[in-house]
Each structure stands twice: as C-alpha cells, then as structure tokens.
Amino acid sequence: MNSHVKINQAEAADLSRRTFLVGTAAAGLALGYSSVPAMLGADQAFAAPSNFDPSVWYSIAPDGIVTVTCGKADMGQHIASTMAQIICEELGANWKDMRVQLASNDPKFNDPVLGAQITGGSWSTMMNFDAMSRAGAAGRIALTEAAAASMGVPVSELVVRDSAISHPKSKKSMTFADIVKSGKATKTFTPDELKAIKLKTPDKYTMIGVSVPQLDIPSKTNGTAKYGIDVMLPGMVYGKVVTPPVRYGATVKSVDDSEAKKVPGFIKAVTLDDKTATTTGWVVAVANTYANARKAADALKISYDGGPNAKLSSESLLAEAKRLQALDDSGQFFVKDGDTAAAFGTAAKVMEAEYTTNINIHAPLEPMNATAQLQGDIWHIYSGNQFATRSGAIAAGAAGVDPKFVVMHQMWLGGGFGRRLDADMMVPAVQAAKVVGKPVKVIYSRENDMTMDFSRPLSGWAAASAGVSTPT
Amino acid sequence: MPVLNINGRNMSVEAANDTPLLWAIREQLQMTGTKFGCGAGLCGACTVHINGEAVRSCQTSVSDAAGKKITTIEGLSAKGDHPLQKAWIAEQVPQCGYCQSGQIMQAAALLAKNSNPTKEEVIDHMDGNLCRCMTYSRIQKAIMRAASEMRTASNAATERRPT
Numbered sequence: 001m002n003s004h005v006k007i008n009q010a011e012a013a014d015l016s017r018r019t020f021l022v023g024t025a026a027a028g029l030a031l032g033y034s035s036v037p038a039m040l041g042a043d044q045a046f047a048a049p050s051n052f053d054p055s056v057w058y059s060i061a062p063d064g065i066v067t068v069t070c071g072k073a074d075m076g077q078h079i080a081s082t083m084a085q086i087i088c089e090e091l092g093a094n095w096k097d098m099r100v101q102l103a104s105n106d107p108k109f110n111d112p113v114l115g116a117q118i119t120g121g122s123w124s125t126m127m128n129f130d131a132m133s134r135a136g137a138a139g140r141i142a143l144t145e146a147a148a149a150s151m152g153v154p155v156s157e158l159v160v161r162d163s164a165i166s167h168p169k170s171k172k173s174m175t176f177a178d179i180v181k182s183g184k185a186t187k188t189f190t191p192d193e194l195k196a197i198k199l200k201t202p203d204k205y206t207m208i209g210v211s212v213p214q215l216d217i218p219s220k221t222n223g224t225a226k227y228g229i230d231v232m233l234p235g236m237v238y239g240k241v242v243t244p245p246v247r248y249g250a251t252v253k254s255v256d257d258s259e260a261k262k263v264p265g266f267i268k269a270v271t272l273d274d275k276t277a278t279t280t281g282w283v284v285a286v287a288n289t290y291a292n293a294r295k296a297a298d299a300l301k302i303s304y305d306g307g308p309n310a311k312l313s314s315e316s317l318l319a320e321a322k323r324l325q326a327l328d329d330s331g332q333f334f335v336k337d338g339d340t341a342a343a344f345g346t347a348a349k350v351m352e353a354e355y356t357t358n359i360n361i362h363a364p365l366e367p368m369n370a371t372a373q374l375q376g377d378i379w380h381i382y383s384g385n386q387f388a389t390r391s392g393a394i395a396a397g398a399a400g401v402d403p404k405f406v407v408m409h410q411m412w413l414g415g416g417f418g419r420r421l422d423a424d425m426m427v428p429a430v431q432a433a434k435v436v437g438k439p440v441k442v443i444y445s446r447e448n449d450m451t452m453d454f455s456r457p458l459s460g461w462a463a464a465s466a467g468v469s470t471p472t
Numbered sequence: 473m474p475v476l477n478i479n480g481r482n483m484s485v486e487a488a489n490d491t492p493l494l495w496a497i498r499e500q501l502q503m504t505g506t507k508f509g510c511g512a513g514l515c516g517a518c519t520v521h522i523n524g525e526a527v528r529s530c531q532t533s534v535s536d537a538a539g540k541k542i543t544t545i546e547g548l549s550a551k552g553d554h555p556l557q558k559a560w561i562a563e564q565v566p567q568c569g570y571c572q573s574g575q576i577m578q579a580a581a582l583l584a585k586n587s588n589p590t591k592e593e594v595i596d597h598m599d600g601n602l603c604r605c606m607t608y609s610r611i612q613k614a615i616m617r618a619a620s621e622m623r624t625a626s627n628a629a630t631e632r633r634p635t
Binding site: 075076077078213214216217218219220221222223224225226227229230232238264289290291294363364365366367412413414415416417443445446 | 487488491492495498499502503504505506507508509510511512514515517544545546548552557560561564565566567568569570571572573576602603604605
C-alpha cells in the first residue's frame with residue numbers, strides 16, 4: 001500500500017517570501033519570483049539580473065512566444081508541457097505560442113514545495129500547480145493593465161483570450177506581442193498580493209483537462225531533441241567505464257594499461273576515488289572517441305579485491321531472507337492484528353504459498369551518461385537527471401569543490417524510471433575530466449548499466465499462509 | 473579515410489574501418505538523432521537505412537557502409553514532414569522519445585515497400601525495436617495512419633495523371 005509523504009506547506013513555501021515581478025528584459029517580458037524588494041521595481045530588477053537574480057519562470061518575447069522554464073526532469077511524462085499548460089490557462093495565451101526549456105540546477109528553479117530539484121513520485125503537477133497558476137495569472141493581470149492604459153478603457157471591460165486582449169465595446173484589440181513591444185507591462189506583486197489573486201475555478205478552465213499536443217514531441221520525431229548523451233563540447237574526449245565483478249565494495253588493486261596503450265587515441269585509465277561508495281572499484285578508460293574508449297576499456301587488465309560482498313549472490317540473498325523469516329523473535333510487523341496462531345489452530349484448512357521475484361533493474365533506453373567540463377572555477381555538468389540538487393552536490397564531492405561551483409545543465413531524459421535519481425555517472429565524468437584536463441563524456445555500455453544499477457532487490461522470500469474457515 | 477554518403481552528401485570520416493557506423497554518424501558528423509541503446513543489435517535505437525534497408529548502425533562497420541546510400545532520421549524528409557513523422561505527431565507517440573528515431577526509420581523501410589501493411593506485418597517488421605516507455609500501441613496506430621495517408625496521396629497523384 002502506498003502512503004504519501006506528508007508535505008508541510010508552511011515550512012517549505014519559500015516563494016511566500018518572494019515578490020513576483022513582471023518586467024521588461026532583453027528578451028521581451030520576463031515573469032518570475034524574486035527576493036528583490038518590491039519598491040525597487042520590476043524593470044530595474046530584470047535589467048540587472050546579476051544583482052537581483054530573479055527566477056524567470058517564463059518570458060514573453062516581442063513576437064508573442066511564451067517560453068516556460070521547467071525545473072523538473074522530463075523523462076517522457078511531458079511535465080514541461082504540463083507546466084506550460086498550467087501557466088497558459090491563467091495567462092490566457094494561445095497554446096500554439098507556448099514553448100518550453102529546461103532549467104539549470106540554480107536553486108531559483110527549485111520546486112516551490114520541496115525546496116529542491118527532484119522529480120519523482122508523480123508529485124510535480126500537484127506541488128507546482130498553485131505557483132504556476134499564480135505566475136500565469138500575474139502575467140495576465142500585468143498585460144491587461146497595460147492594455148487598458150494603452151486603449152484608455154477600464155480593465156474590467158477587457159477580455160483575454162488566445163494571446164490577445166480585446167475590448168468588445170470599442171472593438172479594440174492588442175496581442176500579447178503588441179503589449180510586450182509597448183514596454184508598458186510592468187508590475188510587481190507582493191507576496192500578499194500574489195496570494196490574493198483569484199484563480200480560475202475549474203468550471204472556467206479551457207486548457208486544463210484538455211488534451212493538448214505536447215510541446216516536446218515534434219523534436220522527438222526528427223532527431224533534434226537533445227539528450228545528455230547528445231552533448232558535444234569543443235575538445236571533448238570520451239570515457240568508457242570498466243566495472244568490477246562486485247556491485248559494492250570492491251577496490252582496484254592494480255591497472256595494467258600496456259595493451260590499452262596500443263589502442264589509437266587512448267589517453268588514460270582513471271581509477272575512481274568515490275566517497276559516496278556507489279562506484280567502488282570503477283576505472284574509466286579515456287580516449288579520443290567512444291569506439292576507441294571501448295576498445296581501450298576491453299584491453300585494460302585490472303585486478304580487484306572483491307571486498308566484503310565478493311561472495312554475495314542471488315542464492316545467498318535468498319538464503320538470508322529465508323533465515324530471517326524463520327526467526328520468531330526478530331523482524332518487524334507492518335500489521336499485527338488479532339491472534340493468528342489461534343486462528344490457524346482452529347482453521348478448517350490452511351493454505352500456504354511461497355513467492356519470490358528477481359533482482360530488478362530500471363534499464364532506461366538511453367545509457368547512463370554525463371559530460372563534465374571545468375571552465376575557470378566552475379564545473380559544468382551535462383546530464384539528464386531527476387535529482388539535480390543532489391547530483392550537483394555529488395559532482396562537487398567528486399571534484400573536491402563546494403557545490404556552488406557546479407552548474408548542472410538539464411537535458412531531456414531518455415527514460416528515468418527512478419534510475420536517474422542517482423548520480424553515480426557524475427563521478428566518472430568529473431574525475432576523468434579532472435585527470436585528463438579536458439571535457440569528458442562518459443557513456444556506460446549496456447552491460448555496465450545492466451550490472452551496476454541501483455537494483456530493486458529480489459523480494460526476499462514471501463511466504464503466505466491463509467487459514468480458511470468452514471463455510472457456515 | 474572512408475567516405476560515407478549520408479542523406480545525399482558525401483562526407484569523409486576519420487575512423488578505423490571497423491568503427492561502428494553509429495559512432496561515425498554521432499561523433500564525427502555530430503548527427504545525434506541516431507541513438508546508442510545497446511551496442512549489440514538488440515534494441516533498434518540506432519536504426520538507419522542503407523540502400524533503403526533498415527539496418528542497425530551499431531552492428532555495421534564504416535567500411536561496410538562506405539559507397540552505399542545511408543539515410544538517417546535527419547535525412548528522412550527535408551522538413552521533418554515524412555508521413556510517418558506527421559503521423560507520429562498526430563498520434564502523440566513519443567514519451568521519452570529516445571527510441572523513436574529508430575522506430576520511425578524502421579517503419580519507413582516497411583512503408584517504402586508496402587504502403588498497405590496488415591497489423592501483423594507491422595508487428596512483425598517492428599518486432600526488434602524496443603520502447604522502454606511502452607508506446608507500442610501508438611506506434612502501430614501511427615504507422616497505419618501514415619500508410620493510409622501515403623495511399624491517399626498516391627491515389628491522388630494517379631488520378632491527376634493525364635490519360
């Protein structure tokens with residue numbers, strides 16, 4: 001039975017202390033939350049983003065295109081389109097004008113409820129609905145007030161629909177593009193003002209509850225969608241991981257690269273030093289191309305100490321599960337209700353069955369990968385990942401720097417399934433890049449992925465007994 | 473240096489003869505629409521056309537592909553408007569989308585030869601292309617839609633022909 005984690009709204013609602021700004025920026029109209037005090041005004045804040053750093057959740061360009069920045073990982077659930085749909089509903093834009101882009105790990109794009117960038121649990125829509133709705137509504141209000149001023153008519157007489165604001169009485173109309181170009185849509189909402197915005201009631205919805213074409217789909221029919229594995233950086237080289245025969249706890253005793261050195265383009269074999277213990281005993285073969293990195297990886301002769309789990313197998317896990325289950329004096333009850341021993345004793349018939357399942361792997365189709373580049377003091381990491389906040393910190397740990405020096409560049413995910421909540425792939429990319437002094441793209445082989453997952457454990461040994469009473 | 477004819481253009485690649493075509497396309501030519509999924513010919517994500525046949529580019533060496541006509545997802549149509557690509561959008565097929573270049577290329581090889589396939593023929597032909605998001609039913613619908621559109625277009629062209 002699933003039980004939902006309880007969300008403490010009061011504690012996590014970071015945005016409640018933030019001002020919402022609508023102001024003119026270089027790219028058109030920018031709309032987002034800011035910690036900047038309201039009295040400074042929106043235009044100044046957006047004009048000096050390096051000082052005030054407002055989080056631009058969406059922008060409207062002078063051609064009327066509305067671009068929503070999605071702080072969620074899109075792994076095929078089309079959450080980026082959903083965020084756009086929520087904003088579009090309150091903003092009153094035409095769906096054909098909506099676009100999406102993916103955010104970096106900058107905390108300004110954190111989930112307003114969770115206070116981090118993590119995608120999972122089917123939580124994204126529920127937890128972002130209110131903030132995105134208010135962002136959309138605030139944009140509509142600012143645009144409407146600007147239109148009213150331009151037309152010289154009362155705000156209350158204006159109708160917003162399909163990216164245009166019209167005044168039916170006078171038949172005047174302005175598109176969002178016209179208003180953005182006028183530069184007059186500037187407004188600041190205090191947290192209380194934002195909270196007081198009356199959102200649409202569901203009976204007024206025209207976008208929500210309607211099936212709309214998902215915004216990422218065209219790019220996924222012509223090869224232009226960029227996944228982590230598609231990142232190309234100048235001077236980049238490639239890494240192929242060599243993994244030990246034991247999932248956790250192995251260490252590398254020695255690496256003989258004499259044969260690998262005969263592979264053209266081979267650069268170096270890098271043994272990982274991973275404090276998170278998720279890539280224990282891993283080596284990265286780095287070469288000028290991935291084909292050569294694979295050849296070099298195959299040519300490395302590595303000897304391992306298998307560590308404490310060297311003897312672990314499916315059989316030993318199952319034996320341990322059975323041993324634990326046979327113990328009467330330990331373990332944990334999820335439910336303890338009534339006297340089962342007595343009930344079995346008086347049952348007309350007792351039925352028993354035993355169940356087990358295999359170790360289960362996630363196996364997204366896009367092999368695990370990450371690309372790491374050090375530019376000045378900043379590590380740039382390119383990878384499709386479900387937990388940018390934590391993955392950035394793990395990349396920082398692998399590099400030996402403070403997490404504030406790591407920028408995670410989110411990409412489309414070729415499947416997530418929870419596998420990309422983990423950050424193991426950051427470690428080989430960062431440490432290989434550090435050693436060879438060049439950007440490195442590490443790509444796991446399918447074999448690496450299948451053997452080195454964070455697997456769902458085999459479901460131990462489930463023994464079910466049922467006492468059946470005689471029908472009365 | 474092998475010369476590859478890709479999407480109607482000759483391009484020379486710096487790669488050993490035994491390099492899989494997949495990596496030459498992705499890394500040397502930086503055409504990333506063709507995907508790496510398994511490297512063993514088991515998933516179909518790397519499917520391209522060679523002389524009109526759907527092949528797994530991870531299992532095809534650069535030397536075997538040289539001198540032949542190679543088509544990737546980027547070259548399937550000039551504007552991404554092949555009937556299959558339009559049908560893929562109409563049926564909203566992709567989820568994560570990672571397998572879809574390969575799915576479309578695999579399907580295109582079928583429809584080039586048979587614009588009126590049965591459901592069984594479609595399933596049989598698409599059998600080796602895996603989708604971890606399970607978009608199979610929409611893939612089938614989209615192929616049927618594209619086939620129907622191609623037949624309509626072809627009939628219209630026939631009718632316009634002077635008698």
